[in-house]
Amino acid sequence: MDQQLQRRRLVIFPCPLQGHINPMLQLVSILHSHSKGALSITIVHAQFNSPNPSNYPDFNFLSITDGLSQSEIESSTKDVSAFLTILNRKCVEPFRDCLVNKILSQKHEPPVACLISDATMHFTQLVADSLQLPRIVLRTSSPMSFVGFAAFPDLRQKGYVPVRESELEAPVPEIPHLKLKDLPVIKSYNSEVFFQLAADMTNQTKASSGLIVNTFESLDKLALELLNKTFAVPIFAVGPFHKFSSASSSSSLMTPDQTCISWLNKQAPSSVVYVSFGSIASISKAKLVEIAMGLVNSEQSFLLVLRSGFIIDKSDDDKDKNEESYLTKLLPQKLNEMIMRGRGCIVKWAPQQEVLAHPSIGVFWTHCGWNSTLEGICEGVPMLCWPCFGDQMVNARFVSQVWRVGYQLENGLQRGDIERSLKRLMVQENNKEREEMMVRVKDLKEMAELCQKEGGSSFQSLQNLMDYIFSRNSDLKIAN
Incomplete structure (x- = not known):
């Protein structure tokens, strides 16, 4: 030009x-x-x-x-x-x-x-x-x-x-x-x-x-x-825009909780499941329990984003309660025990690009919005996909079946499926399937860097x- x-x-x-x-x-x-x-x-x-x-x-x-x-x-x-x-x-x-x-x-x-x-x-x-x-x-x-x-x-x-x-x-x-x-x-x-x-x-x-x-x-x-x-x-x-852009300012409509980075600093490399379903998706209390028990049973450390308004079936009595105390009572005791032992962290919103680039992240459990999908690919992080609507279903299909850098929860949120999928993605010993997936996602990361x-x-x-x-x-x- x-x-x-x-x-x-x-x-x-x-x-x-x-x-x-x-x-x-x-x-x-x-x-x-x-x-x-x-x-x-x-x-x-x-x-x-x-x-x-x-x-x-x-x-x-x-x-x-x-x-x-x-x-x-x-x-x-x-x-x-x-x-x-x-x-x-x-x-x-x-x-x-x-x-x-x-x-x-x-x-x-x-x-x-x-x-x-x-x-x-x-x-x-x-x-x-x-x-x-x-x-x-x-x-x-x-x-x-x-x-x-x-x-x-x-x-x-x-x-x-x-x-x-x-x-x-x-x-x-x-x-x-x-x-x-x-x-x-x-x-x-x-x-x-x-x-x-x-x-x-x-x-x-x-x-x-x-x-x-x-x-x-x-x-x-x-x-x-x-x-x-x-x-x-x-x-x-x-x-990918977020890698091309020199902008240092955030356009997030929600304030990221930076304390999760200090928590990640204490975790072993590739040991944490990062769970975030974007700014629009919402679920029932029962589905949140399935997510929680899937995490507990997988025995993996986790960083879980539970933004305000994520739970759609609050009772009138619950709507005025403090969000943190409400979630503590809603979540299974076993999950809260993991948090107490330093094996889990919950925030209302996370600095996602910084989180995905952190060496402790092993898997990104995502709704597969396009921004999140690209961010996961650009950091070479394999994904567990739970699409909700719109282009998310398309993206999840390509992640799991075309690019083959993740798995999709095809039957909704069921704790057994969650546990099995996370173990397939996270357990490193004698896991040839995971090794091959890591090669593919690292190749895509390199391609994303070269194209710019x-x-x-x-x-x-x-x-x-x-x-x-x-x-x-x-x-x-x-x-x-």
Whole structure:
């Protein structure tokens, strides 16, 4: 990229969910750093889950009214499809007004090169079109899951969807390696709301000027080939973002408990199971007991993340109780005894990248969100997968069956399955299966490192993306 080019502005609009905000801000930090001052960044964001501007002094932040009621905010974890649909409707006018009156009207600022927005925020394509503003889409979840989203209309027409109980194990002919039960369905009380959301995301991405994905070619070559056939727009695979980004600030919406690092420092190498199911997944008290007893019976040391709101069936009397004392009474005594003996640690939220890079971590028990999956791969940590919804099922299938760097709990949370899986992953003596898995995951870790060096696929894709951004039309006209 010619660094002598005239300065340009990027307008950014993230989806206000933890797993989407993180990669968007990582991407923005990468672009800003790589441009060496040639890009000015303006981040427009909803009021809900708004990022902290003080963590990113190099960027401009503009908040827009999202008009969300308390019940609609609560749906962000209970019915993600409904929440995203509401957000797409309510942000249209506030976002357009912000672009027209606070960004495009500024005559003494660098011209706007393009808008980069989350794929889930599909309404931004129509707003961008109305202002003749190029839009590039960021897909924060796995590329293969986006292939799945785009396939839903065809799968419904052929009768594969809705999936019948008797056909859960059947393969999906249109998507290699996936079973019907792996399709990336976002939880919703109304399936039609989800299918419409998937269609809107797909169609507005096809209408965009390009697509950015958080992956690297040697990991996701097949998915990238299918994306190219599906969307027919320029595609830029510049991941893993969290390794490329020079940003030191955290965009976490929850405060990580750093005390778990001092606890990890006291543990033997590769001796700890790190358990975290992300920022949205929630479970019943009974399932938490299965998790706990699986850990106890496996006889492995553990770091367990139990965030606020993780338990969904609290009684009214329990809701006002201190979280720590409530969990102590809820968890089996045997698990609490392990904690007392220094064999376990529980935190509300962990500094995940630092945890996964710690030498004491032997296994990552994860919901297989895409950020977590990439972070596990990049640190060479084998995974135990318990997917909940969306792209997590796709990711778990690839972790367990395609890349073969982990196992999946196929039958839900049952203490016997948990115990057996953890022993298969953790016990090192005379365990050829584990040895071969460690070779594969270390190979992927090395590939992730090589792709970002000069000459690597992600390095070149980032160069191409920068050139593409600076080639976008900057002679914008505001449509009234």
